Amino acid sequence: MREPTGFIGWLTRPFRKQGPVIPVVRLHGVIAAETRPGRLNIEGVAPLLDRAFRMSGDTVAIIVNSPGGSAVQSRLISKRIRDLAAEHEKRVLVFVEDAAASGGYFIATAGDEIIADPSSIVGSIGVIFAGFGFPRALDKLGVDRRVHTSGRNKSTMDPFLPEKPADVERIKQLESEIHQVFIDWVKSRRGGKLTAPDDQLFTGEFWSGLRGLELGLIDGVGDLHETLRSRFGERMRLRVIEPKRGLFQLPRLGIAADVAATLEDRTVWSRLGL
Template sequence: MQEQDSPRPETPANPEAPWERQALNTLLSAMLSEQRTARRWKVFLRLMWLVLAGVLVWNLVSYNAQAVSPTMTHTAMVAVKGEIADGTDASAENIIAAMRSALDDEGSRALVLVINSPGGSPVQAGLIYDEVRRLRKLHGKPIYAVVEESCASAAYYLATAADKIYVDKASIVGSIGVLMDGFGFTDLMGKLGVERRLLTAGENKGFLDPFSPQTAKQRAHAQTMLDAIHNQFITAVRQGRGDRLKETPDMFSGLFWTGEQAVDMGLADGMSSLDGVARDVVDAPDVIDYTRYENMAERLAKRFGAAMGEASVKALRESPVLR
C-alpha cells in the first residue's frame, strides 16, 4: 500500500508582512519617479542650452554675413524710433554706443540719425544731445537728422544738435515743451466714503500721490521744476539752430507743426529722406545701419530664462521630496 505524504505544517501568517511590502514598494516607486523626473530635466536643460547656443551662433553668423568692409565709403545711419527712455531701443545708452561705432568706422563719411519718435525723457535726450555735439568735434564728420513721421518734444531736443535737420512735408515737428501728468481722485473718494491712509516722513513726500490733495505750495514747486527743464530745452534749441531759427511767440509753447511749416520757421533745413541725404548731401549712397537692436537671441534668452525659472520652481514644488 502506497504511503501518503503527511501534510506539512502551515507557516503562521505574518499580518505585518503585506504592510511592509506595500510601504517598501511605495518608497521605491517614489524614488524611481524622482530619478526619472531628474533625468528628464537634465536632458531638457541640455537640449535647451544647445538650442540657445545654436541661436546665438546663428545670429552672430547672420550679423557677420551682413557686415561691410570698414574701408568701404558709406553713409552711417542710426535709428531713433519710439519712446526715448531708459531701457528702450532709443535709450541714450543704445543711441550713443551706436553713434560711436558709426563714427569710429573709417569708411563712414557722415552719420544720419533717422528719427521717428514722439519724445520721452529730457534726461535721455540731453545725454544724446551732448554726445552728438562732442562726436561732431571729435571726428570732424557731419551729423544729420532725418525725420520720418514725427520728431516731437525730446526727439526734437536731440535733433537740434545735428548739423542739419531734414523732414518730409507732412512730418510732425516741434512740441517744445515739458509736461508732468497725473490724476486726482480726492473728490471721488469723498463721495464714496473712502479714506486715504498715507504715512510719510516729510510733509511733501507724497505730493504726487493721486489719492491725496495737492497744496498750492506743492503745485508751485512742480511748476518751477517744469519751467527750469523747459528753459533748458529752449536753450538747446537756440544753441543748435542758431540764426536759422525764426522765433515766434508760439514757437516754445508746446505746439507742433508740419515739416513744411517747420522749414519755413527754421526748425528744419529742408525736405529729404535718408536715401536722399546719403546720395545728394553726403555723396555716399551706400547706407550702413549701426542701430543697436535687441536681436532674436537676446529675446529668446530673456524668454527662455523666465520660462526656465518658472518651470524649475514648479518642478521643485511638485517633487516628491518636498511634499
C-alpha cells in the same frame, strides 16, 4: 560713359570704384530710462552711436522718429551725438520720419542739418507733467489709506489727495526750469536759423515739416536716400547700425506690465495724432 551690363557687367563689378559708405543710426520710439523695445535711452543708443562714428568717412546719418519723453535721456543722447561728432570730426545729418517732437526734437537738433518730410511733425518745445487724481475713489470703496512721510513735501501730487496749490506751484517751477534747458539748447544749436519770436516757437506747439522749414526749425525737406544720393552720388552705400543680437532680449516684466508700457507709449504718440 555707361557701365557695362549683363555678363561683362557682372564680371567687372568688383573692380569698379565704390561710393562712400554712410553709417545710419535709427532712433525710433518714446524716450524713457527703461530699456525695452520701442524705447530710446542713452544705454541703448550709445553703443550704436559709438559704432557709427568710428566708421570711416566724414558723415553720420541719424533717423529720428520720436514723440518725446524723458528730458534727461533726450539731453544725454543729444550730448553724446555732439561729443562724438567733435571727437571724430564728423558732420551729422538728421532725417525726421513721422515726428521729431518734444524730446525727439531735442535729439534732432544735435544734427548739423535737419531734413524732414513735408508732413513730418516737428517742434513741441515744451515740458508736460501729466497724471490722474482719485481723491474720492477710496471713500466710495470704503478703504482707508495710510501715508506717513518725513518732510512736508514728500507726498507732492499724491493722486489720492486733493490737489494742493503749493504742489502745483512747485511743479510749474520745475517745468519752467526744464523748459529753459530745452530753450537754451535749441538756441545754441539753431539760434541763427530761427525766424520766429520765442513766444511762438517755445510754447509747446508743433508744426508740419513745411512750416517747420519756414520757422527755421529744420533745414530742408526730403528723405534720406534722395538727399544722400544727391550729395554723395549714386554709388553711395548705406550701412545701418543695428543693435547686436540679444541687446534688447531682457526678462519680460509680465503681460500686465507690457500692456501698461504699450499703452503709455501710445498715449505719448497720440498727443501728435499718430
